[in-house]
Amino acid sequence: MEYQSFLPVGLSQGSPLWWPNPNYRPSDNIAEGPAGALNASSLLEARGNWLRLAPVLDVVFPDGSDTEIQSSLIEIGNHGFDGIGLLAKCDHDIRSTGSIKGRGGVYEVLMFAEMLANSHGLNVSAYPIGLLSQEAGDLFGRYRILVGSTGNLGFSVGVTARRLGFAVEVHMSREAKSWKKERLRRFGVAVVEHDDDYSVAVSSARRAASGDPFSYFVDDEHSLTLLLGYSSAAFEICQQLKQSDVAVNEQNPLYVYLPCGVGGAPGGITLGLKYFFGPHVHCIFVEPVASPCMLVQLAAGVSGPVDVYACGLSNDTIADGLAVAQASLLVAETAGPQIAGVATVSDDDMIRWVHDLWISDSMRLEPSGAAGFAALARHGRDIRKSLGGKEGTTIVWTTGGAFLPDAEWKAVFEEGRKALERCG
Numbered sequence: 001m002e003y004q005s006f007l008p009v010g011l012s013q014g015s016p017l018w019w020p021n022p023n024y025r026p027s028d029n030i031a032e033g034p035a036g037a038l039n040a041s042s043l044l045e046a047r048g049n050w051l052r053l054a055p056v057l058d059v060v061f062p063d064g065s066d067t068e069i070q071s072s073l074i075e076i077g078n079h080g081f082d083g084i085g086l087l088a089k090c091d092h093d094i095r096s097t098g099s100i101k102g103r104g105g106v107y108e109v110l111m112f113a114e115m116l117a118n119s120h121g122l123n124v125s126a127y128p129i130g131l132l133s134q135e136a137g138d139l140f141g142r143y144r145i146l147v148g149s150t151g152n153l154g155f156s157v158g159v160t161a162r163r164l165g166f167a168v169e170v171h172m173s174r175e176a177k178s179w180k181k182e183r184l185r186r187f188g189v190a191v192v193e194h195d196d197d198y199s200v201a202v203s204s205a206r207r208a209a210s211g212d213p214f215s216y217f218v219d220d221e222h223s224l225t226l227l228l229g230y231s232s233a234a235f236e237i238c239q240q241l242k243q244s245d246v247a248v249n250e251q252n253p254l255y256v257y258l259p260c261g262v263g264g265a266p267g268g269i270t271l272g273l274k275y276f277f278g279p280h281v282h283c284i285f286v287e288p289v290a291s292p293c294m295l296v297q298l299a300a301g302v303s304g305p306v307d308v309y310a311c312g313l314s315n316d317t318i319a320d321g322l323a324v325a326q327a328s329l330l331v332a333e334t335a336g337p338q339i340a341g342v343a344t345v346s347d348d349d350m351i352r353w354v355h356d357l358w359i360s361d362s363m364r365l366e367p368s369g370a371a372g373f374a375a376l377a378r379h380g381r382d383i384r385k386s387l388g389g390k391e392g393t394t395i396v397w398t399t400g401g402a403f404l405p406d407a408e409w410k411a412v413f414e415e416g417r418k419a420l421e422r423c424g
Ligand SMILES: Cc1ncc(COP(=O)(O)O)c(C=O)c1O
Pocket: 099, 100, 101, 150, 151, 152, 153, 259, 260, 261, 262, 263, 264, 265, 266, 320, 321, 322, 366, 368, 369, 399, 400, 401
């Protein structure tokens, strides 16, 4: 196929690589996005929505310390990355949802609930806590929210929607871990298991919702609302860097490593970061060697979908959250020119970092959550060089893991130790 000539050498063989995006336009910012659907004012509006709805989150997540879905930005041990300012953005430790998908899933459920309540005369915009009233719960109980997920989006949507009173159905791909399914069932979510990949799970959920006025489908492949929810992380980063006196400018650019599955979470965050930092932030998407769906989509161009199977790859990876064969075309189109490039990493590298980050920094990560560190270790030097060579500040996004049950966690940790031994 013609686009295959654009694919980097080694991709089809599953070699870890850094692919600088030839269509990267560092100065593009959100205001230039297609059709103006995602622009500065929609980002600011989303931020306002989060702030307005914070009292609801306090009640929905009584065990979380978040009034929004937020995580800390911390300095991290050197790990041999000499001379770079290294920070970790700890979404793995978000108390309420446990992953990067929380900002999107929670936000979209809240937006739908608010719209529904307002359209039934409950006027919750003026009084958001009314979303938790008996009257609102009775209304929501007549509706079903559906979503396709490898696990973490389903959890964010499932928990929030169940606490508001909705019925929830999560369609899960074969990669989804059993403990993630069981966790959902405990919240009263109907889990539909598919012996197929993520795209099939998403389209099954879409089909199950279509034509039913009492069903609402959260579309991880096409939802602008999800992207806006994710984008709120950029406001956090901006405040956190200010508090830490880290300047971002031409001399001190920001490199951000974002694990990518379908692309929604890293895409939304990229759009938000570009709004704040323009050409001085470089967002690097990180994908498993078997599932570089955003890389192949950006390399092939966005005129039609291309999946990793067409490139001879299996989509078989230990990183369940990143096991996606077909990227979101919405993200590829909207955020594509703002993505500096894509780095791919092996399963062995990810689990070694799961091991190392526990030893060094007591971070409990799932393999997807450690992908950013694997990419920095393997490709960081090349990435910096291809983006102008300045040392700057590096943020690695640790995207999930705190909720791993002990047995799961120990098994991954042990695998990581073995992988370390194998490579000496
Ligand atoms: C832990 C973790 N990290 C990263 C991602 C990637 O997010 P997205 O699929 O929106 O690209 C996911 C997706 O589920 C995830 O669960």
